[in-house]
Amino acid sequence: MDCIFCKIANGELPSKKVYEDEHVVAFHDINPIAPVHVLMIPKKHIQSLLAIEPEDKELIGHLHIALQKVAETMGVKDPGFRVITNIGKHGQQTVFHLHYHLIGGKQLEWTM
Ligand code: 5GP
Ligand code: ZN
Numbered sequence: 001m002d003c004i005f006c007k008i009a010n011g012e013l014p015s016k017k018v019y020e021d022e023h024v025v026a027f028h029d030i031n032p033i034a035p036v037h038v039l040m041i042p043k044k045h046i047q048s049l050l051a052i053e054p055e056d057k058e059l060i061g062h063l064h065i066a067l068q069k070v071a072e073t074m075g076v077k078d079p080g081f082r083v084i085t086n087i088g089k090h091g092q093q094t095v096f097h098l099h100y101h102l103i104g105g106k107q108l109e110w111t112m
Helices: 004-009 054-073
Strands: 017-020 024-028 036-042 081-084 100-104
Touching (some): 004 024, 004 036, 017 054, 024 054
Antiparallel strands (some): 017 024
16 A cells, blocks of 8 residues: 555654654654644554544554653643644545644644
8 A cells, every 4th residue: 555654654754753652653744834743643554534443442542642642742732732633625634544733832823
């Protein structure tokens, strides 16, 4: 399968990793939109949030706990930050491997 995030997860493609364990990996977005912009992915290929299955429950819970650690490491836990997952065309998803954007490092706005 030709998936760039699978390749990042298995080390075939380089990335600036900030966290990794057996099930998930977090790395700097190549095109950051804020001072802190990290992508958190499961190593398992899942297309998007809509493709999460009941058997993935533990994995997705694990990812969220790991995300707390990443927020702490990146220094955004206390001032706060944003987590986004884009889905499909209107969501402007461009990489079809489930990923959570962790965005922060400045005061964010909420407009579309
Ligand atoms: P999406 O638009 O699917 O929600 O987000 C995909 C994100 O992946 C974008 O923010 C984009 O900058 C990032 N991205 C795309 N290709 C690469 C890559 O090869 N390496 C890294 N680190 N980020 C990537
Ligand atoms: Zn993948």
